[in-house]
C-alpha cells in the first residue's frame with residue numbers, strides 16, 4: 001500500500017494543553033536529524049490552524065475514505081459544516097517532528113439514558129498514521145481524550161470496531177441499544193458502544209438516544 005508520509009506542520013501556536021509524549025511511553029519515534037518537539041496537543045476546534053485541519057482531513061480520509069469520492073476536499077468541507085455545532089469540540093493531536101501521527105476528537109454532549117439526561121464526553125475519530133502504528137501514538141491521543149473526561153467528571157461515550165484496544169485503558173462495552181432521535185441521522189454504526197471509565201455506574205436501560213448524529 002502506498003502511504004503518503006505525514007504532512008509536515010508548522011509549530012502550532014494556540015493549544016489548550018500540551019504534554020510531552022514521553023510521559024505516555026518511551027518508545028515514540030523522533031528520528032529526524034533535526035528533531036522537533038514531540039507531544040500531544042489539544043486544540044479547541046476554532047483555534048485549530050488550517051494546516052492542522054488539513055492534516056486531520058488527510059489522515060481521516062486515508063483511514064476512512066468517504067464513500068462519495070469527494071476526497072480530502074469533501075472531508076474538509078464535512079468537518080467545517082458539522083464541527084461548529086459540536087459544543088466544546090477539541091482535537092487531540094499527537095505531533096512528532098512537526099508531523100501528525102495520530103488524532104482524536106472530543107466534544108461535550110448530553111444523551112438520554114432511557115428517560116434520564118446524561119452528560120458525557122463524546123469521543124470520536126481516533127486513528128494513527130498507518131505508517132507509524134504500534135509506536136504509542138494512538139494511546140497518546142486516547143489518553144488525552146480520557147483525561148478530558150476525567151477533568152470534566154463525565155464518562156466518555158464512543159463506538160469502536162476494536163473494543164480490546166480500549167479495554168486496555170479500562171473502558172468497557174455497553175449493551176444498551178444506541179439510537180438517535182435526530183431525523184434522518186444514523187446512530188453509531190460500529191459493532192461496539194463503549195464507556196470510559198469502565199466502572200462508571202451505568203443504567204442498562206434498553207436504549208440510549210444520542211440526541212445527535214452518531215459520532
Ligand SMILES: CC(C)(COP(=O)(O)OP(=O)(O)OC[C@H]1O[C@@H](n2cnc3c(N)ncnc32)[C@H](O)[C@@H]1OP(=O)(O)O)[C@@H](O)C(=O)NCCC(=O)NCCS
Nearest residue numbers: 126127128133134135136137138139140159160162164165
Ligand atoms: C487502533 C489504533 C488507533 C491504534 O493506534 P496505534 O498508534 O497503533 O496504537 P499504539 O501504538 O498507541 O498502541 C499500541 C498498543 O495497542 C495495541 N493494539 C493496537 N490495536 C489493537 C487492537 N485492534 N486490539 C487490541 N490491541 C490493540 C497494541 O498491541 C499495542 O499494545 P502494547 O502497548 O502492549 O504494545 C490504530 O490501529 C488505528 O488507527 N486503526 C484504524 C482506525 C481505528 O480502528 N480506530 C479506532 C476507532 S474507535
